[in-house]
Amino acid sequence: MVVTRFAPSPTGYLHLGHAYSALFAASKGARFLLRIEDIDPLRCKPEFTDAIIEDLGWLGLCWEQPVRKQAEHLADYAAALDILKGRGLVYPCFCTRREIILSAPHSDDAEVVYPGTCRHLTPDERADKMAQHRVANWRLDVAAALRETGALFWHDAVQGKLEAQPQIFGDVVLARKDVPTSYHLSVVVDDYLQGVGLVTRGVDLFTSTHVHRLLQALLGYNVSDYHHHELLNDKNGRRFAKRDQSVTLRALRAQGMTSDDIKRLLPE
Numbered sequence: 001m002v003v004t005r006f007a008p009s010p011t012g013y014l015h016l017g018h019a020y021s022a023l024f025a026a027s028k029g030a031r032f033l034l035r036i037e038d039i040d041p042l043r044c045k046p047e048f049t050d051a052i053i054e055d056l057g058w059l060g061l062c063w064e065q066p067v068r069k070q071a072e073h074l075a076d077y078a079a080a081l082d083i084l085k086g087r088g089l090v091y092p093c094f095c096t097r098r099e100i101i102l103s104a105p106h107s108d109d110a111e112v113v114y115p116g117t118c119r120h121l122t123p124d125e126r127a128d129k130m131a132q133h134r135v136a137n138w139r140l141d142v143a144a145a146l147r148e149t150g151a152l153f154w155h156d157a158v159q160g161k162l163e164a165q166p167q168i169f170g171d172v173v174l175a176r177k178d179v180p181t182s183y184h185l186s187v188v189v190d191d192y193l194q195g196v197g198l199v200t201r202g203v204d205l206f207t208s209t210h211v212h213r214l215l216q217a218l219l220g221y222n223v224s225d226y227h228h229h230e231l232l233n234d235k236n237g238r239r240f241a242k243r244d245q246s247v248t249l250r251a252l253r254a255q256g257m258t259s260d261d262i263k264r265l266l267p268e
């Protein structure tokens with residue numbers, strides 16, 4: 001029985017793109033889960049979680065209980081990080097965002113690949129900096145990790161068998177200074193703990209799957225299958241975003257639309 005999930009972050013109201021993603025996930029699974037990805041206390045709000053649950057119910061979706069809320073499970077992510085720490089596969093990084101951007105002047109801000117500065121610190125330098133800063137980002141040493149795992153593959157419903165290329169994204173952050181986990185770590189831990197066999201999500205998250213496949217291998221987890229679906233655009237050809245209040249499900253509902261009307265607006 002294939003388990004799928006819809007895993008929104010409660011940082012705003014759901015829009016048509018989310019409706020498509022949620023209905024897509026539910027249609028692909030024999031069992032369907034809802035997970036609230038609320039690890040970022042600054043951006044996530046309980047009222048958005050309540051609104052997500054209300055909007056998905058209005059759309060006619062049913063999911064298994066309980067709903068997993070990531071903020072309630074930080075110990076699970078810490079345990080996974082400890083395994084990687086114990087094997088020397090993560091290291092503390094003290095660089096500021098500005099330092100990282102300056103070190104890679106030709107990259108565009110959002111896509112800067114970390115140059116690995118703190119990977120090269122000696123144990124003494126690390127201890128000094130730990131004492132000085134007290135908190136650090138924890139980064140995955142991707143090269144060391146790949147030496148342990150060797151080549152890795154995953155099955156993508158659209159593209160077939162693919163080789164994971166996590167090295168393209170550099171040493172990603174697995175736990176942040178301010179949040180003791182990250183999107184990558186918590187998603188991989190949860191999909192494993194919840195038995196999600198088919199991960200469905202938008203193609204905007206396709207590149208993350210390279211990293212997720214590596215984490216699964218390092219942590220000895222089952223390998224999920226993946227189906228990255230297309231993203232919906234508005235009438236101007238732009239992706240729906242949470243800031244577009246006009247296409248939130250609640251705005252459309254307030255205009256008198258029914259859930260069937262919404263479904264008719266979405267691709268098959």
Ligand code: GLU
Pocket residue numbers: 007008009037187200201205
């Ligand atoms: N929480 C992520 C988001 O709202 C989705 C995570 C996933 O499906 O892997 O974009």
